[in-house]
Amino acid sequence: MASLVPVSDPADPRLADYVRLRDVNLRKSLEAEHGLFVAEGEKVIRRAVGAGHPVRSLLMARRWAEPLSDVLDGLDAPVYIADDATMEGLVGFQVHRGALASLERLPLPPVEAVLGDARRVLVLEDLVDHGNVGAIFRCAAALGVDAVVLSPRCADPLYRRSVKVSMGAVFAIPYARMTGRHDGLARLRGAGFTLLALTPDAAAVPLDKAPMTGRVALMLGSEGDGLSSHWIHEADEAVRIPMSPDAMSAGVDSLNVVAAAAIACHTLVGAADAP
Template sequence: MIVDLTPADGAAYDPASDPRVADYLAMSDAALRQVADPAAGRYIAESTTVVRRAIAAGHTPRSFFLARKHVPALADLLEQFDDVPAYVGEPELLEAIAGFHLHRGALAAMQRPAALDLGTVLQDARRIAILEDIADHTNVGAIFRSAAALGIDAVLITPRCADPLYRRAIRVSMGTVFQIPWVRLGVWHDAVAHLRAAGFTLAALEVTDEALPVDDVAAQNHEKLALILGTEGAGVSAAALANSDLQVVIPMAAGVDSLNVAAASAVAFWELRAR
């Protein structure tokens, strides 16, 4: 159901007073959206590719929001969900509403899927990634993309970790956040007992005196392994290190002391994959 947002000639338009576009207001405020979107049971999918992948994953659109020229690219979805409003306008109008230029021309407000059960997620998994307080949405998205590509069966995230369903994280992940199971933990240390009961060895990716080179850990061929990745800068917390069974390090050459957490995750996922 296409709804043209273009105001009548000469009419003033105030997006803040238009309840139809409430899902799309203040989209450039990441801190606000990190709280407001989960509370409202929604997330925003950005670009026609991501919108398609979200729907292919079984997620339900609340509305579409797109530049007029992008209507043909989503015509089949608009027909499939003909009872869902598709708000259409020129790029300048959409930018005034969203607060940023829609380079990819199309957004959709999606209903958040129900949270997954930790026990169910762990049941058949052999490789798990735990993201501890990783605050950068770009890094979270990149880690999910590597996790999906390199054999990680599920991702657990701590309370202060960035939202995997924030639009930037989704975009960077290329929609892989829709295909890999993930669970937000209450306090992730409370999940340690669940992980151990499920047979997981907890390995922290962190430089410590006891850390083993990643290829040495790979040679141990753990049946089930949960890899803890720490926040940018501070790394894995002291509490997480205390809960880990071992620490893992990626040996560096030429005096480089570390990799970005997203790059490091890709190396570790590949080296520590189930064999």
């Protein structure tokens, strides 16, 4: 079992991986520079380690050493033990889940590698909100989507909040990031995928009437603006989730992107399972 190292100074340089976890700009540059990410909570840490991410260090209240003893066994990394006040001073908020891990990122596979024999794929264009990215990964994994492909600028699935909201689903579903906005879609088409663009446009085909035989990639756009016109243009079909006529007249005729993704994943996977 790894040795437990008590710490009490939030400015201790050995804890630099965990500094100011809610400071998005700081975290983005710090994590990119060191190739690390942070997982929070016993279950999510176990899933991250299980997915093969090398551990840089752990930081936890002493009460978590026992429940995490299976992870600590044979671990070749320091395990820092701190009280709640030290952790709060370091990360900038009260860590309810009591245990944090700093882990190494692994090289992302190329798009082709995650397509493999996938039949159902989500393609996310430029989502901004890490919580939404995490929630969509959770839906995709739970419902049985085979892989996720991200646009070059889509928010990071390994950002702390994405990982947390996904409940670790970011480690359970293969994903890749396109290197260019357009050759990425070309690769999907080249691999035989029908590209469906999800839009609120009333002229689009209802989702459950869309072509779903064979390989299907469903494209979801960003929170505010939806899919870019270029991506909609490149799709084989624009599809929509039918809205209530009453809602349309009341002006509340749209879903947030997570609700739309949930319905889309459910429909996509249900159609794949149909005889």
